[in-house]
Amino acid sequence: MTHRRPFIGGNWKMNTDQGAARALARQTAHGIGQTPKVELAVFVPFCYLLEVGRVLTEAGLPQALGAQDVYPEPDGAFTGEISCHMLRDCGVRAVLTGHSERRHIIGETDDLIRRKTHAALAAGFMVILCIGETLEQREAGRTNHVNRRQLKSAFDGFEPSWGERLIIAYEPVWAIGTGKTATPGDAQSAHETIRATIGEHLGADAAQSTRIIYGGSVKPDNASDLFSQEDIDGGLIGGASLDAQSFVRIVQAARGG
Numbered sequence: 001m002t003h004r005r006p007f008i009g010g011n012w013k014m015n016t017d018q019g020a021a022r023a024l025a026r027q028t029a030h031g032i033g034q035t036p037k038v039e040l041a042v043f044v045p046f047c048y049l050l051e052v053g054r055v056l057t058e059a060g061l062p063q064a065l066g067a068q069d070v071y072p073e074p075d076g077a078f079t080g081e082i083s084c085h086m087l088r089d090c091g092v093r094a095v096l097t098g099h100s101e102r103r104h105i106i107g108e109t110d111d112l113i114r115r116k117t118h119a120a121l122a123a124g125f126m127v128i129l130c131i132g133e134t135l136e137q138r139e140a141g142r143t144n145h146v147n148r149r150q151l152k153s154a155f156d157g158f159e160p161s162w163g164e165r166l167i168i169a170y171e172p173v174w175a176i177g178t179g180k181t182a183t184p185g186d187a188q189s190a191h192e193t194i195r196a197t198i199g200e201h202l203g204a205d206a207a208q209s210t211r212i213i214y215g216g217s218v219k220p221d222n223a224s225d226l227f228s229q230e231d232i233d234g235g236l237i238g239g240a241s242l243d244a245q246s247f248v249r250i251v252q253a254a255r256g257g
Contacts, residue, residue: 010241
């Protein structure tokens, strides 16, 4: 990593219950402490946002509360959805958009993800926009094509002032929850292309300042090798974030040990 401040996000997905969420947040916050070298967020189920937010606030980490999704409309007849205002009211500071499970299981389109991303950025959130290819697309040699397409959609109508709050998460779909991980070289190659694509759409300064994090089965034993790459600025952690000790070790790797 270079001058960009590393970012580590823990995506709890559809896991934990009320007690487990509190305990995991407490253990994670205790293990990490105050770490100005690394920016952090944990993306928790909607129903536990208030509980986890209280724990993080007590630990001095209120800025670390994140939500796994958001709906782009401010209010209305959208049963089951959560607005930016609702998330802000719960103390959320960061939001995930475009996660591969939203794209490939729930069926979200590039257009909907663009609307969610823009709405969250306009509302003042930090947004982690997830992009990445499936195994079929990778084997067909379409990794860069897919990443460019997803970024191009997200950058349509993008306001330059939003750039400082945008993080891109490259998550090869074939490496999520499978135990498979792109080699550090493969991940770096994809990140390099993503950075070049950011430059094409938002300019050279944005390309150099935007953080691009890796999200494909990052674990304590491979984190240092991944984070040592020039264009990898941290990680979006899935399964390993459900174990506080493992997550803390990954954060330690991001801050250089």
